[in-house]
Amino acid sequence: MKRAKHIKLNRQGILWVVAALSISMLPQLAAMPAHLIPITLLPIVWRLLAEFRDWKPMPMVLRVLATGFAVAALVITYGGLMGRSAAVSMLALMLSLKLLETFRIRDARIVVSLSLFLCGTQFLFSQGVPMIIYITACVLSSLLALMYLHRGEAYGNLGKAPDNDRGILTELGFGVRLVALAFPIGLVLFLLFPRWSSPLWGIPEDALDARSGLSDSMTPGSIQSLFMDDSPAFRATFEGVIPSHGQLYWRGPVFWDFDGSTWQVSFLSRNLMADTKPDPGRAPLRYEVQMEPTEQRWLFALDYPALVPRRTRLTMDYQILSRRPVTQLFTYAMASNPNFQDTPQLRQTLLRAALELPQGFNPRTAEMMAEWRTEANSDTEIIQRTLAHFNREEFSYTLNPPLLSRHTVDEFLFDTRAGFCEHYASAFTVMMRMAGIPARVVTGYQGGYYNNIGSYVLVRQSDAHAWSEVWVRGSGWTRIDPTAAVAPERVEQGAVDSLAQRRHLFDFEWLRNVRNTFDLFQRGWNNWVVAFGADSQSRLLSIFGWDVLNSTKLVIVMIATIAFVGAITFLLAPLLLKFRSPRKQDPVLRAWQKFNRKLARAGFVSSPSMGPLELAECAGGQLKYKDDAIHRIAELYTLCRYSQADGDALKLAELVNGFKPEPAVR
Amino acid sequence: MATVAGSQARTSVLNGIVSWVKQRVHARRGPLTPPFELEYRHIFVLPTSFGWGFGAMLVFMALGGLNFNNNMALMLVFLLGTIAQLTTLIAYRNLSGLKIDRIYAEPVFTGEPARFRVFISNDDTRQRFAVQAGFKDSLDCRDLELNANETLELKHPTTQRGWLEMPSFRLETRFPLGLFKAWAWIFPQTRGLVYPAPARKAPPLPRTGRGQGGRATRGDGDQVHGLRKYQPGDSIQRVAWRASARHNELYSLEMETPKEEACELDWDLLKGGDTETRLSILTAWVIAADHKQLSYSLNLPGEFIPRGDGVNHRLKCLETLALYLL
Numbered sequence: 001m002k003r004a005k006h007i008k009l010n011r012q013g014i015l016w017v018v019a020a021l022s023i024s025m026l027p028q029l030a031a032m033p034a035h036l037i038p039i040t041l042l043p044i045v046w047r048l049l050a051e052f053r054d055w056k057p058m059p060m061v062l063r064v065l066a067t068g069f070a071v072a073a074l075v076i077t078y079g080g081l082m083g084r085s086a087a088v089s090m091l092a093l094m095l096s097l098k099l100l101e102t103f104r105i106r107d108a109r110i111v112v113s114l115s116l117f118l119c120g121t122q123f124l125f126s127q128g129v130p131m132i133i134y135i136t137a138c139v140l141s142s143l144l145a146l147m148y149l150h151r152g153e154a155y156g157n158l159g160k161a162p163d164n165d166r167g168i169l170t171e172l173g174f175g176v177r178l179v180a181l182a183f184p185i186g187l188v189l190f191l192l193f194p195r196w197s198s199p200l201w202g203i204p205e206d207a208l209d210a211r212s213g214l215s216d217s218m219t220p221g222s223i224q225s226l227f228m229d230d231s232p233a234f235r236a237t238f239e240g241v242i243p244s245h246g247q248l249y250w251r252g253p254v255f256w257d258f259d260g261s262t263w264q265v266s267f268l269s270r271n272l273m274a275d276t277k278p279d280p281g282r283a284p285l286r287y288e289v290q291m292e293p294t295e296q297r298w299l300f301a302l303d304y305p306a307l308v309p310r311r312t313r314l315t316m317d318y319q320i321l322s323r324r325p326v327t328q329l330f331t332y333a334m335a336s337n338p339n340f341q342d343t344p345q346l347r348q349t350l351l352r353a354a355l356e357l358p359q360g361f362n363p364r365t366a367e368m369m370a371e372w373r374t375e376a377n378s379d380t381e382i383i384q385r386t387l388a389h390f391n392r393e394e395f396s397y398t399l400n401p402p403l404l405s406r407h408t409v410d411e412f413l414f415d416t417r418a419g420f421c422e423h424y425a426s427a428f429t430v431m432m433r434m435a436g437i438p439a440r441v442v443t444g445y446q447g448g449y450y451n452n453i454g455s456y457v458l459v460r461q462s463d464a465h466a467w468s469e470v471w472v473r474g475s476g477w478t479r480i481d482p483t484a485a486v487a488p489e490r491v492e493q494g495a496v497d498s499l500a501q502r503r504h505l506f507d508f509e510w511l512r513n514v515r516n517t518f519d520l521f522q523r524g525w526n527n528w529v530v531a532f533g534a535d536s537q538s539r540l541l542s543i544f545g546w547d548v549l550n551s552t553k554l555v556i557v558m559i560a561t562i563a564f565v566g567a568i569t570f571l572l573a574p575l576l577l578k579f580r581s582p583r584k585q586d587p588v589l590r591a592w593q594k595f596n597r598k599l600a601r602a603g604f605v606s607s608p609s610m611g612p613l614e615l616a617e618c619a620g621g622q623l624k625y626k627d628d629a630i631h632r633i634a635e636l637y638t639l640c641r642y643s644q645a646d647g648d649a650l651k652l653a654e655l656v657n658g659f660k661p662e663p664a665v666r
Numbered sequence: 667m668a669t670v671a672g673s674q675a676r677t678s679v680l681n682g683i684v685s686w687v688k689q690r691v692h693a694r695r696g697p698l699t700p701p702f703e704l705e706y707r708h709i710f711v712l713p714t715s716f717g718w719g720f721g722a723m724l725v726f727m728a729l730g731g732l733n734f735n736n737n738m739a740l741m742l743v744f745l746l747g748t749i750a751q752l753t754t755l756i757a758y759r760n761l762s763g764l765k766i767d768r769i770y771a772e773p774v775f776t777g778e779p780a781r782f783r784v785f786i787s788n789d790d791t792r793q794r795f796a797v798q799a800g801f802k803d804s805l806d807c808r809d810l811e812l813n814a815n816e817t818l819e820l821k822h823p824t825t826q827r828g829w830l831e832m833p834s835f836r837l838e839t840r841f842p843l844g845l846f847k848a849w850a851w852i853f854p855q856t857r858g859l860v861y862p863a864p865a866r867k868a869p870p871l872p873r874t875g876r877g878q879g880g881r882a883t884r885g886d887g888d889q890v891h892g893l894r895k896y897q898p899g900d901s902i903q904r905v906a907w908r909a910s911a912r913h914n915e916l917y918s919l920e921m922e923t924p925k926e927e928a929c930e931l932d933w934d935l936l937k938g939g940d941t942e943t944r945l946s947i948l949t950a951w952v953i954a955a956d957h958k959q960l961s962y963s964l965n966l967p968g969e970f971i972p973r974g975d976g977v978n979h980r981l982k983c984l985e986t987l988a989l990y991l992l
Contacts, residue, residue, distance in 0.1 A: 109716050109844070113723050116746065120727045123738040135742055143749070143843065150844035154796035157805045174842065182748035189744040190737070199733045328735060532737050573755055574792075593813065 007105045007156035009149075014051050016145035017108045018044060021095060024115040024138045027122045028092045033077050036089060039070055040096050047099040058100050067097050088121045105153050112145045127329070127530040129522050136179075143175040144168075177576045184565050192558035194551035195534045213294040214252045214443050214464060218263040220404060223422045223443065227399060229461040230515070233445060234291040234300055235523055236334075237456040243285065243302070245447050246491050247338065249467070249479065250300040250459060252444035254317040256353050260361040261408055263426065263441050268353055272316040278306040278337035285336040290526060293328050297321045300444060300459075302336040303479065309333070316350075317440070317477075318342065329530045342469075342477040346438060354438030354471060362409040362430065369434035379472055382435045383480060386428060390485040393417065395424075397487035421483040421490070425466040428482040438471035442479070447494040449516045458519050463494060588640045591653045595633055599623070602661035612637050623661050633659060688834065692853050699855050700768045700785075704837070708850040709761050711754045717845035720750065750845050757848035760839045763790045764797065767815070771832060771858025773984070775949070779821035780858045782832050787815040795841045799852075801833060824860045827945070828992045832856040861949060861988045862942065868950035871960070872935055891920045928961040928973055931983075945987050952987070956980040966990055 009017075022044065029037055043066070049055065058066075070093050078086035095114050102108050119138040123131065148171075213233065215222065234250075255263035283306040291299065299312060299320040308314045309332035311323045322330075346354070369382075376382045394417055401419045404411045409430045412423050419427075425441050432439035446465035448457040467481040484491045502508070528536075537554070538547070546557070596606065604619045616634030623630070636652045713721065724743050731739035767785040774780050788794050788810040798807045799818045808816040820835060838849035893906055896916030909917045931951045936944045948964070955962040956975070963973040964983045969990065971983055 106716075110719075113720050116742070117723055117727060120731070120739040120742050123731075123736050123742070124734065127736070127738045131738060135738065139742070139745065139749075146843040146845075150840055150842060151796060153844060154798055154807045154840065157800075158807060178749050178752060178842075179745065182745055182752050185748040185751075186741065186744040189748070190741050193740070193744070195735060196732050199735070200729075201733060529737050529741075533735055569752070570755065573752070574759070 007153055009103055009105060009108050010152045010156075011051060012148050013105070013108055013145070013152045014047070014102070016141070016148045017102065017111050018048060018099070020112050020138070020141040020145040021099070021115045023134075023141050024119040024122075025092050025096070027125070027134065028088055028118070031085065031125065032089050032092075036073065036077060036093070039073055040089075040093050043096045043099050047102065057103050063097070063100050066100065067094075070094075070097060084121075084124050088118070088124070091118055091121065105149055105156065108149055109146070112142050112149070116142050127525075129525050139179060140172065140175045143178060144171055147171055147175070181569055181573060181576055185562055185569060188558065188561045188565050190532075191537070191540060192554060192561060194554045194558075195537060197534045213296060213461060214298065215296065216253055216265045218253075218255055218422055218426070218441065218443055218466060219261060220401070220408065220419070220423055220426065223464045223466055224399065224401075224420050226461045226464040227420075230512070231461050232292055232519065232522070233294075233459045233461050233463070234289050235456050235458050235519075235526075236287045236289050236448070237454075239286040241284075242450065242457065243338075245494070247302075248445075248447050248457070249303055249465075249481075250445040250448075251303055251305070251318060251442060252298050252300055253442075254315075254319050254469075255441040255443070256317075258357065258426075258430065260358045260406070266353060268350065269315055269317045269319070270321070274314045274316050274318060277308075277314060277318075278304050278335075278340040280306040280335045283307075283335035283337040285338070286334075287336075288331060288333050290329065290331045290523070290531070291326060293326050293330070295325050295327055297323075297325055299326070299330075299332065301334045303338055304336060304340040304342060306335040306337055306340075307333060316343070329526055331531060341475065343471070344474065344476045346471055346476075351438055351471075354440055355433050355436065357430065357433050362407045362434075364407070364410045365413055365427075365431060366434050368413075369431055373435050376435075379435075379437050379470070382437065383432070383470060386431055386435075387480070387482060387485040390424065390428075390482055395419075395486045397421075397483065397490060422466040424482040424486060425468050428480065429468045432468070432470050440469050440477075442467055442469055446481075446491060449494070449519075451516060451520055453517065454520045454523060456523065458516060458523075465490075587649045588637065588652060591649070591656045592637050595637075595656045595659065598656070598659060598661055604661070612641075619661075629655070629659055630661075688851055691851055692834070700766045702766055704761050704764045704766070704850050706758075706762060709758055709848055710850070711758055711846055711848045714840060714844060714847050717750070720845055724750075750843070753841075753843050754846045754848070756842055757839055757846050759792070760794050760797065760841045761837065761848050761850060764788060764794060764810075764837070766837075766852065769832065769854045769856040771830070771856055773859040773861060773981075773988075774824060775861045776824050776827050776863040778824060780824050780830050780860060782820040782822065782854075782856065782858060784818040784820060784837075784852075784854075785815060786810070786818060786837075787813075789813060795839070797837065797839050799835055799837045801835055827860050827862040827942075827988045829857045829989070830860050832858065859985060859988055861984045862945040864950035864953055865943070865946040868947045868954070871929055871951055871954055871958075872931065873929060893917045894920050928963075929955055930963050930965060930973075931955065932965040933967055934965070941991065945990060949984065949987050952980060952983045 025040070029040060032040070046058075050057075071090075074086065074090055074093060075081060078089070081087060081090055091114070095111060095118060098107065098111055098114075102111055116138065119135065122134070213226070253265055254269055256266035256269055257264040285302055287302075289300065299309065299322055301320055304318050305314065305320055308320065309322075312320050312332075313323070314320055372382055372385055376385065396418045397420070398418045399420065401423060402416045404416065409427045412419055412427050413431075422443075425443075429439040429441050443464070443466045445459045445463040446467075447463050448459040450457055465483070467479060467483065469477045469479050471477050481491060541547075541554075541557070546553075592612075599606065599619055602623055604622055606615050606619070610618065612634045616630045620630045633652065633655050636648070636655060640649055640652055724747050727739060728743045728747075730736070731743055765787045767787050770783045770785070772781050772783070784799055786797065786808075791812055793812060794810040796807055797810060797816075797818070798805055800806055800820055801822050806818040806820060808818055810816050820832075822830065822833065824830060832854045834851055834853045836849045837852055838847050840847045893909055894917065896905060896910070896918045900918040904918045904921070906917045906919050931948055933944060933948070936947055939947075948966075952962070952964065956979075959975060961973050961975045962979075962983075964971040964986065966986065969986055971979075971986060
């Protein structure tokens with residue numbers, strides 16, 4: 001007999017396969033570089049055209065060529081096939097190319113299965129609330145595709161179309177009911193399936209994709225690009241009082257090395273550990289940070305972190321560095337003391353590092369700073385004068401600053417005078433160093449949105465900020481935010497609200513507020529679903545009085561629960577999986593069947609060969625009941641059936657409903 | 667060559683296992699002679715090859731999800747796995763309670779595929795979808811509405827005349843996703859009659875008719891037999907207008923087909939040639955004689971069927987030829 005390998009796809013089949021594939025591809029299409037999109041979509045379009053224009057399958061040579069071309073384009077774009085984006089784009093592209101040869105049921109099934117796999121890989125990139133819609137659409141469309149493929153396979157041997165097409169809505173309803181029935185057991189599995197506390201294999205570090213977020217270097221423009229990104233960076237839930245907006249400086253990468261255009265993390269700061277840190281017991285700020293994956297090592301905390309989470313270290317400039325890049329949602333408890341004195345005694349090497357500048361850059365600034373140095377009595381005076389300079393002169397805070405060339409600080413200070421926080425922080429730090437004051441650049445986030453309902457602070461990528469720290473003898477490293485001197489509202493209101501113009505077409509304040517409030521759901525989702533792991537499992541089980549279980553016991557609990565839920569499902573399945581007949585059932589037939597059932601219950605066995613009148617005759621003889629009713633029903637049924645004018649279906653139903661036969665006489 | 671032999675050995679081992687299981691099932695549950703209802707003990711459920719592949723994909727996804735602690739991917743795996751598991755129940759329910767009313771074989775000529783008709787009915791309140799049945803080469807498929815009867819047609823090649831015992835077959839379904847197949851082995855006790863293949867180039871019918879010729883049959887034909895009163899349904903072309911005009915009443919012509927002479931189909935007429943060839947020529951003659959509506963007799967060594975005509979006569983002659991010396 002012909003099997004799926006040979007049976008040709010029918011039109012319904014291929015359309016549903018294409019639908020399932022396209023839906024599961026959507027997020028990947030949105031994420032891939034623009035020039036790869038047409039390459040990915042082209043095979044799908046070809047396959048659809050082939051279906052409607054009866055084209056033959058593409059010759060092998062062309063398919064191989066197309067595949068080679070696509071892989072080459074991918075390698076050139078991503079610089080190799082390592083990395084999640086590249087690998088998943090590859091999967092999407094290959095699946096799309098597979099359509100070129102998908103003319104049989106078997107190939108179609110492979111495409112549908114791998115579409116589901118593609119759907120699974122998308123959760124490596126995002127596990128946000130909107131993905132629920134995506135997962136539902138993927139599962140339903142794939143189920144429908146599989147149902148149509150099965151139908152195609154079953155009837156494919158006959159060379160004719162299925163005799164009764166149930167229609168999309170019925171099929172969809174069936175799919176929904178399948179999912180609804182499977183969901184409880186799936187949920188039990190989800191909650192109780194033993195999790196691995198540590199991964200078997202990690203993501204190789206060169207496979208990480210630079211994601212949106214702060215990075216290990218800062219060039220003018222790098223934070224600015226973050227500014228368009230409203231995705232959450234982290235959420236902080238405070239115990240007790242929440243500092244005012246202006247106090248929320250979330251510390252991230254700290255930069256010491258400047259080469260004239262780019263600030264870099266220095267070797268020293270990475271490798272020297274902090275000698276002292278604030279006493280956690282006396283830290284006034286206590287909070288929990290739920291951090292979105294960044295694929296970087298930095299953890300964020302308010303100045304100055306008093307706790308060091310597991311598997312992280314605290315560097316001498318108070319960056320918290322994770323041992324592994326943060327590739328999934330990560331929650332840590334943190335305490336901060338803003339009044340901590342940072343490094344009152346600076347070592348010689350660090351002092352030199354904090355004063356070093358590249359030779360031959362920014363001569364005009366150097367000249368000005370030398371002049372200020374001679375005029376000033378103390379470091380503090382120079383700092384004040386510089387900030388006053390930013391404040392008094394015509395400096396503006398803008399998203400679209402003019403491009404700078406070689407002497408970035410000179411051009412910024414004397415020519416363009418328009419920039420973003422990174423320009424100010426960079427210029428200020430360079431000026432300080434020129435004046436002989438040790439200084440460094442700190443990047444991180446400033447501010448955040450306080451969600452009233454959830455009482456937590458949401459920090460978005462667009463809150464990214466850069467500021468300076470200067471070392472003052474006696475008081476140690478001190479934070480100076482030159483941007484605040486130019487645009488105080490940046491620090492008080494947040495970066496986005498302080499801008500006069502909209503960032504993009506749909507950048508409305510009310511929309512941002514709605515989104516900030518909606519973030520509450522995302523946080524709940526993160527807590528209960530995305531961050532669910534071995535710990536949450538034992539916490540959940542402790543509600544039922546089971547303390548920390550090992551995985552063997554967990555499996556036993558899981559199997560028992562599944563048996564219980566499965567039994568309920570088993571009982572519910574017949575009710576839920578019943579199909580309503582696609583055609584409206586004939587009321588006359590329904591009444592007659594009911595009548596037959598009533599007779600059967602009374603003990604009358606009819607044979608299929610009996611006509612209605614004959615049946616009435618026999619039943620009347622056998623059953624202790626007024627013959628009259630049985631005969632009347634049979635006669636009315638015959639009338640309804642064979643004479644359109646005289647039959648009255650309602651009357652028949654009424655008679656049948658009123659009919660109560662008594663048990664047969666034995 | 668070696669690989670071919672190896673794969674053959676593998677398939678033969680596989681077939682061996684399958685037939686052993688079948689024998690066990692047969693021995694345990696006995697022949698199921700229609701009418702009977704499929705119960706849980708008749709129905710087996712196993713994944714299809716696609717089902718295995720799908721399962722392997724789910725395992726990979728689960729490993730990835732566990733490794734990266736990716737809960738949404740895990741949720742997807744668990745959901746799909748449960749759905750797949752649920753389809754075993756659905757496939758099972760699609761078969762159980764199905765009634766096989768009877769199995770019937772139409773007689774065929776050797777060389778034509780034997781057609782076994784399996785009458786199934788669904789007395790249940792649920793619909794059945796894509797119930798399949800078949801031997802190796804043919805697979806029939808039907809949906810069954812509530813309270814519906816359907817006939818599945820199974821074809822089996824024939825190579826020799828005589829009785830063809832209907833081999834065991836599977837009533838199966840892969841509804842709804844094709845991940846699992848549920849099936850029941852049916853061991854029918856039905857046999858189909860296979861007539862000898864009619865000879866392609868049979869000699870002309872022997873005109874050895876002795877005695878009276880056949881009577882003409884009335885009805886359609888070329889010759890006018892007589893007149894009769896017009897009856898509703900008579901063709902308007904057959905109305906005898908002249909006669910009708912004379913009698914002021916409608917008359918129509920009654921036609922008849924003249925009967926040819928009778929013939930005797932005798933084994934001894936066919937000198938030379940082996941038994942099967944002779945039988946196949948005789949078969950061709952029976953068909954030809956029946957077609958010409960001759961009255962014919964069949965004479966085989968040890969068997970004699972006296973002269974007769976009509977469907978039953980033909981069937982009797984063909985059956986005699988089919989079973990001759992078997």
